[in-house]
Amino acid sequence: MWTRKTEKDIAEERKRLLYDVTAPLGAGVCVLFGAFVSLWIRPRPWIAPTLPMMSFLEAAKKSVTFAIFTVLLAYLLQVVTGKPISKVLSDRCVICNKCARVKVLDPVARCECNGTFEDLELWKWTES
Ligand SMILES: [Zn+2]
Numbered sequence: 001m002w003t004r005k006t007e008k009d010i011a012e013e014r015k016r017l018l019y020d021v022t023a024p025l026g027a028g029v030c031v032l033f034g035a036f037v038s039l040w041i042r043p044r045p046w047i048a049p050t051l052p053m054m055s056f057l058e059a060a061k062k063s064v065t066f067a068i069f070t071v072l073l074a075y076l077l078q079v080v081t082g083k084p085i086s087k088v089l090s091d092r093c094v095i096c097n098k099c100a101r102v103k104v105l106d107p108v109a110r111c112e113c114n115g116t117f118e119d120l121e122l123w124k125w126t127e128s
Contacts (some may be wrong), residue, residue, distance in 0.1 A: 001102070001123060001125075001126060001128045002100040002123050002124070002125060002126075003123065003126050004122060004123055004124075005122055005123060005124050009124060010082070010122070013082065014082045015047040017078055017079060017082065017083075017084065018079060020078070020084070021071075021075060023074065023078065023084055023085040023086055024070075024071045024072075024074035024075040024078060024085060025071060027069070027070050027071065027074045027085060028065070028067040028070045028071035028074070028121075031063075031066050031067045032063050032064065032066070032067035033063075035062065035063035035067065036059055036060060036063035036068040038060040039054055039058075039062055040054055040056060040059035040060075053108060059097040067081070076078060082121075083121060091104045091105065092104070092105040092119065092120075093105065093117060093119075093120040094117035094119060094120055095117065095118055095119075095120045095123050096111040096113060096115040096116070096117055096118075097115050097116055097117070097118050098111065098113050098114065098115025098116075099111060099115055101113075102120060103117070105117075
């Protein structure tokens, strides 16, 4: 059944996130490749035929800068919001505090059972 997380649960989750750098690093690697490909494989003749080709080293340096920036930003976002980065970016889910119906957040604030919806992140599933 769904139960509300305790203060302790939330504190533990936040603490775990402080040491979890997998997702921010993953985002950084994606940006590194993306930026490098788009910087080095220039000029894209169909966009800017006169742009000079960036050197391999210059493109690599710029991509690494972008990647480091992304990792830091993703990590900060994760720590500040207290959620893994994948959940920060995805649709927010809410749960009814009476009948425990789960849905993606929409403008309807009241459930058919007359309960109200709360952030699913504040609830946990427990075997009863
Ligand atoms: Zn309900």
